[in-house]
Amino acid sequence: MxxxxxxxxxxxxxxxxxxxxxxxxxxxxxxxxxxxxxxxxxxxxxxxxxxxxxxxxxxxxxxxxxxxxxxxxxxxEAVKYPALPDSAVLRAVSYLFELFGGEGLLRPAMHYRWNFDEVNLDYLRSEFRCLMPAGTAESDRPQLFDIASGSMRKAAKSFGVSEHSAAAIEASFNEFLRLFEAHLSDYPYLLGGRPTLGDYALMGPLYAHFYRDPQPGLLMRRKAPGVARWVERMNTAEDNWTDYENAASALVSDTDLPESLLALMRFIAIDFLPEILAHIEFSNQWLAARPDLPAGSNGLEDPAQRFIGMAQFNWRGIPLRSSVMPYRFYLLQHLQDSYAQATESAQRDIADVFAAGDLSQLLTSHTERRVARHNFLEIWQ
CATH class of the missing domain: 3.40.30.10 (Glutaredoxin)
Structure with missing residues (x-):
């Protein structure tokens, strides 16, 4: 094969x-x-x-x-579980959680990895060995780890991680765990009986950072054991229904979304919406200052650079700055394109769901130029 x-x-x-x-x-x-x-x-x-x-x-x-x-x-490929539901409403919700899972949980992911050295550091030294070429001398490994981890600690700061924001980050992540735990008490996956796009996006931080790293891994198992079991379920090819009676692969109704799912959407509205709106505003000002920016460019000297600047916004009662990455708009466009391409009736249904989740602005707020990916790089169209 x-x-x-x-x-x-x-x-x-x-x-x-x-x-x-x-x-x-x-x-x-x-x-x-x-x-x-x-x-x-x-x-x-x-x-x-x-x-x-x-x-x-x-x-x-x-x-x-x-x-x-x-x-x-x-x-x-012939896939077992299509990542995107047939329903326009559930497809839009899937794109929302793809955006949030990959980008909205970066701040707590970086905080819990790099701000608990007394618990995490020996584990991370072992983890980062796989970044080092085969044959690397043992005597060289500590210095190489310091270089790699130093780069990651710098990246954490660019996502708004600092002593100033630490308490709010931890309170926010504990709230997310509580809400996702409550949802998983009734549903094996985000949208019901099978994994969809949002599950895979949430799996990124919840497995790689929170489940595996010692400090957040213990927190998850103590406060959200159902989330920990969801991580384990998402990491296997086979279906596992041991936590659920009468399990079926059906998805939730797109005309009557569970309150626990809407609660997660309202969490995104508080936790991530201010940041992405600030990034859109920053980018539009950045683009306006570069009217001659050629299509197919990222507008920077380094074509591989992913950040175009820092945007400031208020987050959970504190001022915060974070790096603006056009890649986020690439993901947001999938949500907005899905909404734009839906029938008029489906658009009304999507708008109602996003209004119930306090996320209406995500359907219409956009950068003045679209972002594409070409030759493995993010570019402005």
């Missing part, structure tokens, strides 16, 4: 999203580190930046980015 090859590492958020999807779909694959010879000699020169995950198909096609990997497989 022909097999796919997935390049990533165990503790990578976006690799966890792609890995879970491949397992749930029964798509055979082998996984290698980004330090492997093939990645270094073949993949890296192709994608032109150290980034993960990357999927290589049996035909040799290279797909980079967890969202694009899922879309590629949906289009080209």
């Amino acid at each position: 022909s097999r796919f090859t997935l390049f990533g590492i165990h503790c990578s958020l976006y690799t966890a999203k792609a890995r879970s999807y491949l397992r749930k779909q029964g798509i055979p694959f082998e996984e290698y580190s980004v330090s492997s010879r093939e990645y270094q000699s073949s993949i890296l020169p192709t994608v032109k930046r150290m980034i993960m995950p990357v999927l290589k198909t049996p035909q040799g096609v290279i797909v980079q980015d967890s969202a694009d990997i899922i879309r590629y497989c949906e289009a080209h």
